[in-house]
Amino acid sequence: MSEEAASQVAEEGIKRTSNYLRGDLLDDLSSAAPNLSGHSEHLLKFHGIYAQDNRDVRRERSLAGEPLEYIFMIRVAIPGGQLNSTQWLSLDNIAAELADGSIRLTTRQAVQFHGVLKFDLQTLSARLHAHAMTSFAACGDVVRNTVMCSSLVSDDAHTRVTELANHLATTFKPTTQAHWEIFVNGERAATIEPETEHEFYGDTYLPRKFKIAIAHPDENCVDVLAQDLGLIPSTHPELGAGFNVVIGGGLGRSYAQPDTFARLATPLTFVTPDELDDLIRAVLTTYRELGDRTNRRRARLKYVAADMGIDAFYAEVEKRYGAALRPALPVELHDADDHLGWRTLSDETLEVGIRVGAGRVRDDVDGRRLRTALRELAATRELRFLITPQQDIVVSAIAPEDRAFVEEILVQHGVRGVEELGNVERTAMACPALPTCGQALAEAERRLPSLVDDLQGSLDQRGLGKRRLQLRMTGCPNGCARPAVAEVGVVGRTKNSYDLYLGGGLRGDRLASLHQEKLKLDEIPGVLEPLLERWRDEGREAENFGDFYVRVLKP
Numbered sequence: 306m307s308e309e310a311a312s313q314v315a316e317e318g319i320k321r322t323s324n325y326l327r328g329d330l331l332d333d334l335s336s337a338a339p340n341l342s343g344h345s346e347h348l349l350k351f352h353g354i355y356a357q358d359n360r361d362v363r364r365e366r367s368l369a370g371e372p373l374e375y376i377f378m379i380r381v382a383i384p385g386g387q388l389n390s391t392q393w394l395s396l397d398n399i400a401a402e403l404a405d406g407s408i409r410l411t412t413r414q415a416v417q418f419h420g421v422l423k424f425d426l427q428t429l430s431a432r433l434h435a436h437a438m439t440s441f442a443a444c445g446d447v448v449r450n451t452v453m454c455s456s457l458v459s460d461d462a463h464t465r466v467t468e469l470a471n472h473l474a475t476t477f478k479p480t481t482q483a484h485w486e487i488f489v490n491g492e493r494a495a496t497i498e499p500e501t502e503h504e505f506y507g508d509t510y511l512p513r514k515f516k517i518a519i520a521h522p523d524e525n526c527v528d529v530l531a532q533d534l535g536l537i538p539s540t541h542p543e544l545g546a547g548f549n550v551v552i553g554g555g556l557g558r559s560y561a562q563p564d565t566f567a568r569l570a571t572p573l574t575f576v577t578p579d580e581l582d583d584l585i586r587a588v589l590t591t592y593r594e595l596g597d598r599t600n601r602r603r604a605r606l607k608y609v610a611a612d613m614g615i616d617a618f619y620a621e622v623e624k625r626y627g628a629a630l631r632p633a634l635p636v637e638l639h640d641a642d643d644h645l646g647w648r649t650l651s652d653e654t655l656e657v658g659i660r661v662g663a664g665r666v667r668d669d670v671d672g673r674r675l676r677t678a679l680r681e682l683a684a685t686r687e688l689r690f691l692i693t694p695q696q697d698i699v700v701s702a703i704a705p706e707d708r709a710f711v712e713e714i715l716v717q718h719g720v721r722g723v724e725e726l727g728n729v730e731r732t733a734m735a736c737p738a739l740p741t742c743g744q745a746l747a748e749a750e751r752r753l754p755s756l757v758d759d760l761q762g763s764l765d766q767r768g769l770g771k772r773r774l775q776l777r778m779t780g781c782p783n784g785c786a787r788p789a790v791a792e793v794g795v796v797g798r799t800k801n802s803y804d805l806y807l808g809g810g811l812r813g814d815r816l817a818s819l820h821q822e823k824l825k826l827d828e829i830p831g832v833l834e835p836l837l838e839r840w841r842d843e844g845r846e847a848e849n850f851g852d853f854y855v856r857v858l859k860p
Contacts, residue, residue, distance in 0.1 A: 313598045313611035319344050320446070322508045325481035325500050328353045331493060338425055340375040351447065353380045353440025356428060360739040377421045378430060379743060382443035384452035385470030385519075386414030386692030388684040393690045394710055400666075403429050408676065410664035410736060412786055413516070415443055416690040417654050419741050424843060425778075430488035441484040446511040448477040448589070452532075454521035455644055455691040459701045461651045465546060466538055466579070468520055476582055477589070479506055505589035512596030513604040515589065515673045516555075518694075526641040527694045528787050528813040530554050530569040533606045534588060539575065539634050547577040549633045552574060553610035553618070559602045560798070567789040567816055568607040571615055572633035573622070585609040591792035595621065640811040640849075644693050646723035647708075655708055656691075656701035659715070660726055662669045663735045663750040664696030672717075678718035682711060696734055727761040728773045734787070738780025738797065745780035747797030753778050756795065759830040767841055774850055775811060776785075789816055791852035794831070798823050805829060807836070808859055810851035815853075820860055 319328070320570035328348045333341040335384050341349065344715045346356040358373040366373060381396070388396070396416055400408045421429060433439055443450055451470040480502055480814040502508065519536045520529035531534035535551040554570030556664060576584050576668045588606075595613075597604045646659035661675065668674040682688060682700060686707060691699040691711030703711055715722070723731070733756075736742070756778065764770050777791035782804075788794030794806035802823040811818035821832055836858055837850075844853045 309360060311420075313535075314601055316347055316601065317348050317509055317598050318448075324347055325502060325508065326445075326479070327481075329734065330483075331491075332488050333425060334423065339372070339424070344849045347459065349377075351442065351445030352430075352488060353382065353443035353445075354378065355380075355444065355743075357741050357742055357743055359420075360745075362378075362742075371386050375423065376419070376741070377423060377426060379409070379418050379426065379440050380443040381416040381418075381433060381438055382474065383415055383438065383452040383692060384451050384474040384732075385458055385467075386455060386691070386694075387458055387470070388690040390686065390688050390690070392436050392438060393679065393683040395438070396431060397676065397683070399429055399432055399734055400676070403432075406676075407665050407667035408696060409660055409665060409694045411451050412664075412694055412696055413450050414694060417737075427488050427491050430484075431491075434485075434489045435803065439484070441488075442478050444514075447479055447506065448473070448511075448515045448517060450474070452508070452516075452518040452527045452694055454519065454524070454526050455699050455701075456521050456524070456526075456546070456642065457519065457603055457652055458691055458846070459656055459689070459699070461533060463521075465540065466519060469536075473517060473585075475504075477503070477585065478630050478684065479503065479510070480608055503750075505586055505593055507593065509598075511593055512588070512598050513601060513674075515592065515606065520638075520640075523639055524642045525638045525789070525813045528641075528790055529638070531556050531787055531790055532570060534585065535570050536581075537636055539636075541575055541634065544575070544577055547575055548572050549636050549742050550581075551633075551636075552577060552588065552622075553607045553615075555605045555607040556787055556789040557605070558782040558784070558789075560782060562600075562602050565602055565608075566611075567784070568611060569790075569814070569816060572636065573619065574630040581625050584622075584626055587622050590625045591618075592622045602836075611637055628778040638814045641694055641695075641813060643697070645697065645701055645726070645731060650701070653705060654701070655703040655705060656689075656699050657703065657711065657715075658693070658697060658723070659676050659690045659720060660723070660731065661697045662730075663733075663737075665750065665816070666698070673720060674718040676722050678714050683713050686710075695732060707729075726814040727757070728771065729761045729764065730757050730778055732773065733757050733776040733778070735778040735779055736783075736785040736790070744778065744783055745797065747780045747800055747803060748826075749778045749780040749786070750796065756826065756829065758828075763830050763834050763837055767837055769837060769841055772840075772850070773811070775809070791817055791848065792854070801825060803829065806830060808851050810855075811849055815851070815855065 352848040355378045398590040404418035404424045409417040451473045518527040518532040522538045538547040539549045550573045551570035554702040556567045557566045671808040688703040735749040735753040738745035756767040777786045777788040778795040780797040790809040796804045806817035
């Protein structure tokens with residue numbers, strides 16, 4: 306074994322010897338144990354599944370000498386967040402019969418099911434497959450679910466990019482048949498044919514995950530600069546329609562390693578639609594060959610770009626692309642749209658954006674029955690359901706004559722309209738965190754409503770209740786709800802403390818700064834209140850809080 310191979314992390318060996326992501330998964334899934342072996346747990350991620358346990362009862366069960374309450378999260382990759390009524394009904398049935406009764410919408414427009422038992426994973430996967438959905442490659446060291454602004458999907462003016470998310474998902478999904486054999490068919494292939502994988506994956510795939518987002522040219526709801534590779538539809542003065550490509554973004558950090566950091570993507574080039582696939586292949590090959598396989602905390606593309614220097618990194622991509630990279634066009638990002646409320650589309654159909662608190666679609670005990678409302682709409686009309694990058698949902702393709710019917714269903718089930726939402730709540734996001742996520746250091750989703758109420762109260766008391774304030778909260782610094790680019794980012798530090806980041810913005814073009822460390826959650830409103838007062842008294846007309854913080858308050 307070479308010195309380089311010996312120094313690689315264990316996950317690299319697991320991938321290399323997995324027979325293209327098969328490993329012992331089929332045997333482990335067939336065993337009577339409620340969990341899987343460590344090697345299988347890593348391979349499981351490539352199939353869109355995370356092994357977890359219920360952390361709320363972990364200590365109690367340990368003290369009682371009982372095994373952990375093993376559960377699984379399965380993530381459904383939905384390119385661009387686009388679903389039809391039949392698919393939504395299928396997801397609803399899965400939530401009721403095989404999961405915890407909820408449908409969790411993610412910031413990457415995927416769907417997650419929580420509380421799934423090992424013995425239901427194959428049944429669940431087969432149901433997804435029957436409705437042209439899959440969890441394969443929703444996780445793992447591969448190109449993940451491609452994010453796209455929902456307005457691109459529903460607006461006929463952007464039909465040239467509407468299918469791009471699906472195209473990228475098809476083009477850059479691993480070619481191995483392992484998922485079909487293990488999770489859908491449930492049997493090993495009768496004959497083992499020699500198998501090859503994409504050249505940009507090989508038998509060890511990528512060093513870590515790779516994220517792609519497609520922004521709307523007029524607004525940045527996808528946080529395109531937070532991605533490994535971002536595409537911004539643009540028009541070249543000579544070449545016509547195409548994409549500005551930005552590269553090397555990523556927001557996750559690790560408290561244990563000070564040389565990890567958040568980074569915004571930098572412009573790479575402008576490409577025409579015909580050139581795009583080859584450029585992405587060149588970027589992926591560069592990442593596969595130069596990414597760090599000895600330290601998974603520094604294995605992301607952003608560290609390759611930062612460590613090499615951007616000029617050297619561009620030269621590596623250009624070498625693999627096989628042609629000179631033309632300069633990117635100037636890019637001006639605009640405030641993110643939350644896509645909530647009613648709007649009329651260019652074909653005269655309608656759509657309505659519905660707020661989903663922390664992305665959790667369920668029937669709540671407070672009388673709001675969002676899951677039932679969406680199920681009734683899907684069961685009675687041929688609609689399009691669009692998951693947004695803010696964890697909300699847009700019900701689209703509504704005939705004008707059906708508006709009253711849709712409104713009646715929503716009102717009957719206690720689903721609030723946009724006019725009933727506070728301005729903090731409208732854009733607040735949180736990751737699931739406890740009790741399911743194994744990485745969580747602190748609460749997020751379950752504590753978000755109380756923090757939203759506290760901050761809205763602080764705004765109202767100071768005459769700022771009509772101002773928008775962007776809040777994002779995560780249980781650890783991995784940053785799944787993108788707090789590193791938020792006006793107010795709350796990041797779990799310990800079980801009972803959070804770091805407060807301020808000064809990101811609605812355009813997603815600026816990193817927030819660490820304002821104060823290790824705050825108790827109930828201390829955060831008090832820390833913010835004097836800053837909000839100064840925003841009220843010293844801010845320019847229509848100046849967002851993030852812009853004001855950077856201009857006046859940032860140390």
